[in-house]
Amino acid sequence: MLCERCGKNEASVHYTEIVQGEKTVYHLCETCAREKGEETYKAMAGAFVFNQLWSGLLNHDSSLPKVANTPEQQCETCGMTFSQFTKIGRFGCPDCYRTFATRMEPLLKRIQSSDQHTGKFPKRSGGRISVRRELSKLRQEMQASVVEERFEEAAKLRDRIRYLEQQLETQE
């Protein structure tokens, strides 16, 4: 059987369309079927793409600060704007995460389980990161011991902090 649409190729796709309860069967070749499929899909979904989900999520988010009438924020490194991001669903460069941090926060909480990475660190550059993590933990502990007037402990913590800070400096 030849394709009903172009009449040239062998019909290899047999396609049933049901519109408002009316059933139509088409016998098409692969090329025409693809075209036909795309037309139907577009008509149905208005070329709905994944990325529009983003703008949907973002535009219906009342927790996001409204920034109408102000010139749009732009990433200094790559030049991407937030509305560009909502259209394509991808950032332009690593710095975008910092540029758009406040607007991303509620979104991240929704699509991810938290906004704090707890997984792997890069091995080579990660050594410094874990030192920094320990430092911030020690500083909090030192604060707490000062507040609670446990000065001997605070002094110990201070020494440890100094030691780690020096280590970081020599590495850099």
Place this chain on the structure above:
Amino acid sequence: MGNGSYLNRASSKWLREDGPESDIVISSRIRLARNIADLPFTTMGSESVQEQVVNAVQQAIQSPALAQMGPFDMLYMGAMNDVSKQVLVEKHLVSPGLVDTDSAAVVIRPDEEVSVMVNEEDHLRIQVMLPGNQLDQAYELANEVDDAFENVIDYAFDEEKGYLTACPTNLGTGLRASLMMHLPALVLTGQINRILSAVTQVGLTVRGIYGEGSDALGNLFQISNQVTLGHSEQEIIGNLQGVATQIIEHERAARQHLLHENKGNIEDRISRSFGILAYARQMGSKEAMQRLSDVRLGIDLGIIKGVSAGILKELMVATQPGFLQQQYGIEMSPAMRDVKRASLIRERLRMEGMNHD
């Protein structure tokens, strides 16, 4: 090793070999998304940026740490024809999106367990694919490859947000772990939709490998994690594994149920599909997938004997349009492909028969 071997050889290691629980889990896949520090992502990257990425990767694969794990070959999308690129997609070595970008490339190890897409949505996408249920082993290998790259490449990484990726849905670990599962009995007994919707409620996604939802061709489903930030790699894999174990149990129970309560029907269905595959002269890809799924179920249930269980995954790749055309060395119309597909399947089944008689 030249490009040809990746295109002509019928199967990758995950296709040739079986792994643990391979009666249900066809393959385990790990993907890590990584970007190079101080460079724009591929979205905003000019051609010269993409060249920089390709060069950095090319140098990295010659570094001692990676050379030791290799050898790795690099294939450039801009230098390949359409059929060859389609074969890489059909073997799951690259994504359909990668082949449309001329400046993209893929790094492959000859066993095809490890492949690294370059200039996909992220600069690097490290992929490991192993047969059967081996997510932990796959992650271990991906982790080693990742460390070896990081030894010579500075990654875009943030202490709070983890590995920075072009799309926030990959942020943090950049990890996507997936299991490809063959679930014919859950489909036949009508339980599949209930299970799939339960799975999506625990932070996982399911899709058909070919086709969507319960219409998944060949009853093959891919289950993967949705969330990448806030859990460690081990937690993500553990969660997926835990759910997969339950699905495996359900599928096994459903198979036993079919065998005991519905033996006549199931034997007829399986034998009918076997007969059609063994004698048909024209075979569309959709029908082929369904019949192969039936035959594979028959092998697992002991109804069909003397045919190796690997037939489903092997033929499901070998009968894809790109692979067929590569193998016969000509471009074919869909009708011609149906004829070649049928003859390939017939030959393969006859080969099996000769080995076992």
